[in-house]
Amino acid sequence: MEPTRLVLDSGELPNDHEDAGLIRQYEERGGDIRRLIYLSLGETWNAVAPGLAAVLASGLPVHSHGYTLSPYGLPALRDVLRDYVRRTHRLPQAGTETYDVAVSQSGTRAAMSDFGRLLLTDARTPDTAPAALVPSPGWDYGGVLAPLGYRLLPYDLGAVRGWQPDPAEIESLLDSAGHWSLVVLNPQHNPTGANWAPETVRAIVEAAVARRAAILLDDAYYALYTPGQLPTNALRILVEETQGSTVPWLATRTLGKQFHCNGWGIGALTARPATLAGLARVMHARSYGCALPLQAAMASWLRTEQADDFVERLRGSYAAARGRVSERLRTDLGFPSYAVHPGTCSAYLRFRVPTRYVHEGSEARYRRLCLQAGVLPGAGSMTGPRLGPRRRRDPSEAYVRLFLAQPGCVLDEALDRLARAGLGW
Structure with a gap:
């Protein structure tokens, strides 16, 4: 997506952000980041509350x-x-x-x-x-x-x-x-x-x-x-x-x-x-x-009152996206119900990575394959391996998350790409 390009470029300076590195690799291998559907970070870059933007533009x-x-x-x-x-x-x-x-x-x-x-x-x-x-x-x-x-x-x-x-x-x-x-x-x-x-x-x-x-x-x-x-x-x-x-x-x-x-x-x-x-x-x-x-x-x-109204509409939008994405993961990509965790709050939906793509509890391979298909989901946890839980988890279990604030048509296209690439359950 074009906003991704506008906020990504660091010139010749190093950038340690993991997503930035993945996107750069995607571009170097011929991917068009203007078409990339970025669902990792909780950001769209183009959905600021219109009334808030209008206040900022009206004079301070x-x-x-x-x-x-x-x-x-x-x-x-x-x-x-x-x-x-x-x-x-x-x-x-x-x-x-x-x-x-x-x-x-x-x-x-x-x-x-x-x-x-x-x-x-x-x-x-x-x-x-x-x-x-x-x-x-x-x-x-x-x-x-x-x-x-x-x-x-x-x-x-x-x-x-x-x-x-x-x-x-x-x-x-x-x-x-x-x-x-x-x-x-x-x-x-x-x-x-x-x-x-x-x-x-x-x-x-x-x-x-x-x-x-x-x-x-x-x-x-x-x-x-x-x-x-x-x-x-x-x-x-x-x-x-x-x-x-x-x-x-x-x-x-x-x-x-x-x-x-x-x-x-x-x-x-x-x-x-x-x-x-x-x-x-x-x-x-x-x-x-x-x-x-x-x-x-x-x-x-x-x-x-517009501030409260905006948040109320946003809640409804997230709830609709949560339901839509959950249903499509189960019906169109074959995920079992136990592998999809829609939740009831926040801005993300988390689902389990198909076992065949998991190596030692890591979702990294699945994220790279999704990126090749033109979709970048987020890691299932930002704590990282060094903060892993005290009790050892199943090494075949890993998760990714999807940011739900993109328009419904964009979320649908992301799921279509994953389905075409064979990245369902």
């Missing part, structure tokens, strides 16, 4: 082109975000000792890294490598935390449990981790699309608080769930269960997923005021506030 306050003296984001956006988080998560009034809200100004990935650094700074035993408990399969938390010195302890999400975590396993990991730990939660789970049960999330939070473990809540897909179903409100559980404790916690919620504006790097950071102040100090060591014009546009957009 002149002060938004300069510095901000508040380290918590543009005040107008911070105020709107505080109300938005309180309303959508059904929280008590913000601004008390319980929690407050700031703006993530350079992406929630950077905010997660800042939180990891803050915990290291505040650690009472800095010579002990902290442990980070991360979901497996899962997003690239290891890429954020391992470079900071965290020992990565994956907790398993398996099909037998409906891709739900086991609180007992997490308790065991916490007990064996040492002096202090960080528990990462992703209750609208990427990449499985599973919505973790409220009682499961509460049990994990209770276990962490009892052991004084820090908590990082990745709420990236809280807004993206199947219409008619309620997502688990993990932030509310976190606020309730940490009252009266001093356990550090942070909830990140990007706005890029729900408005298709990942490149803006804007989201909400919810934590105790003292934690937000600590994050501001860490951020100031590397950056001033940034993206102020984008923050001004987002502040105006979030005040409108």
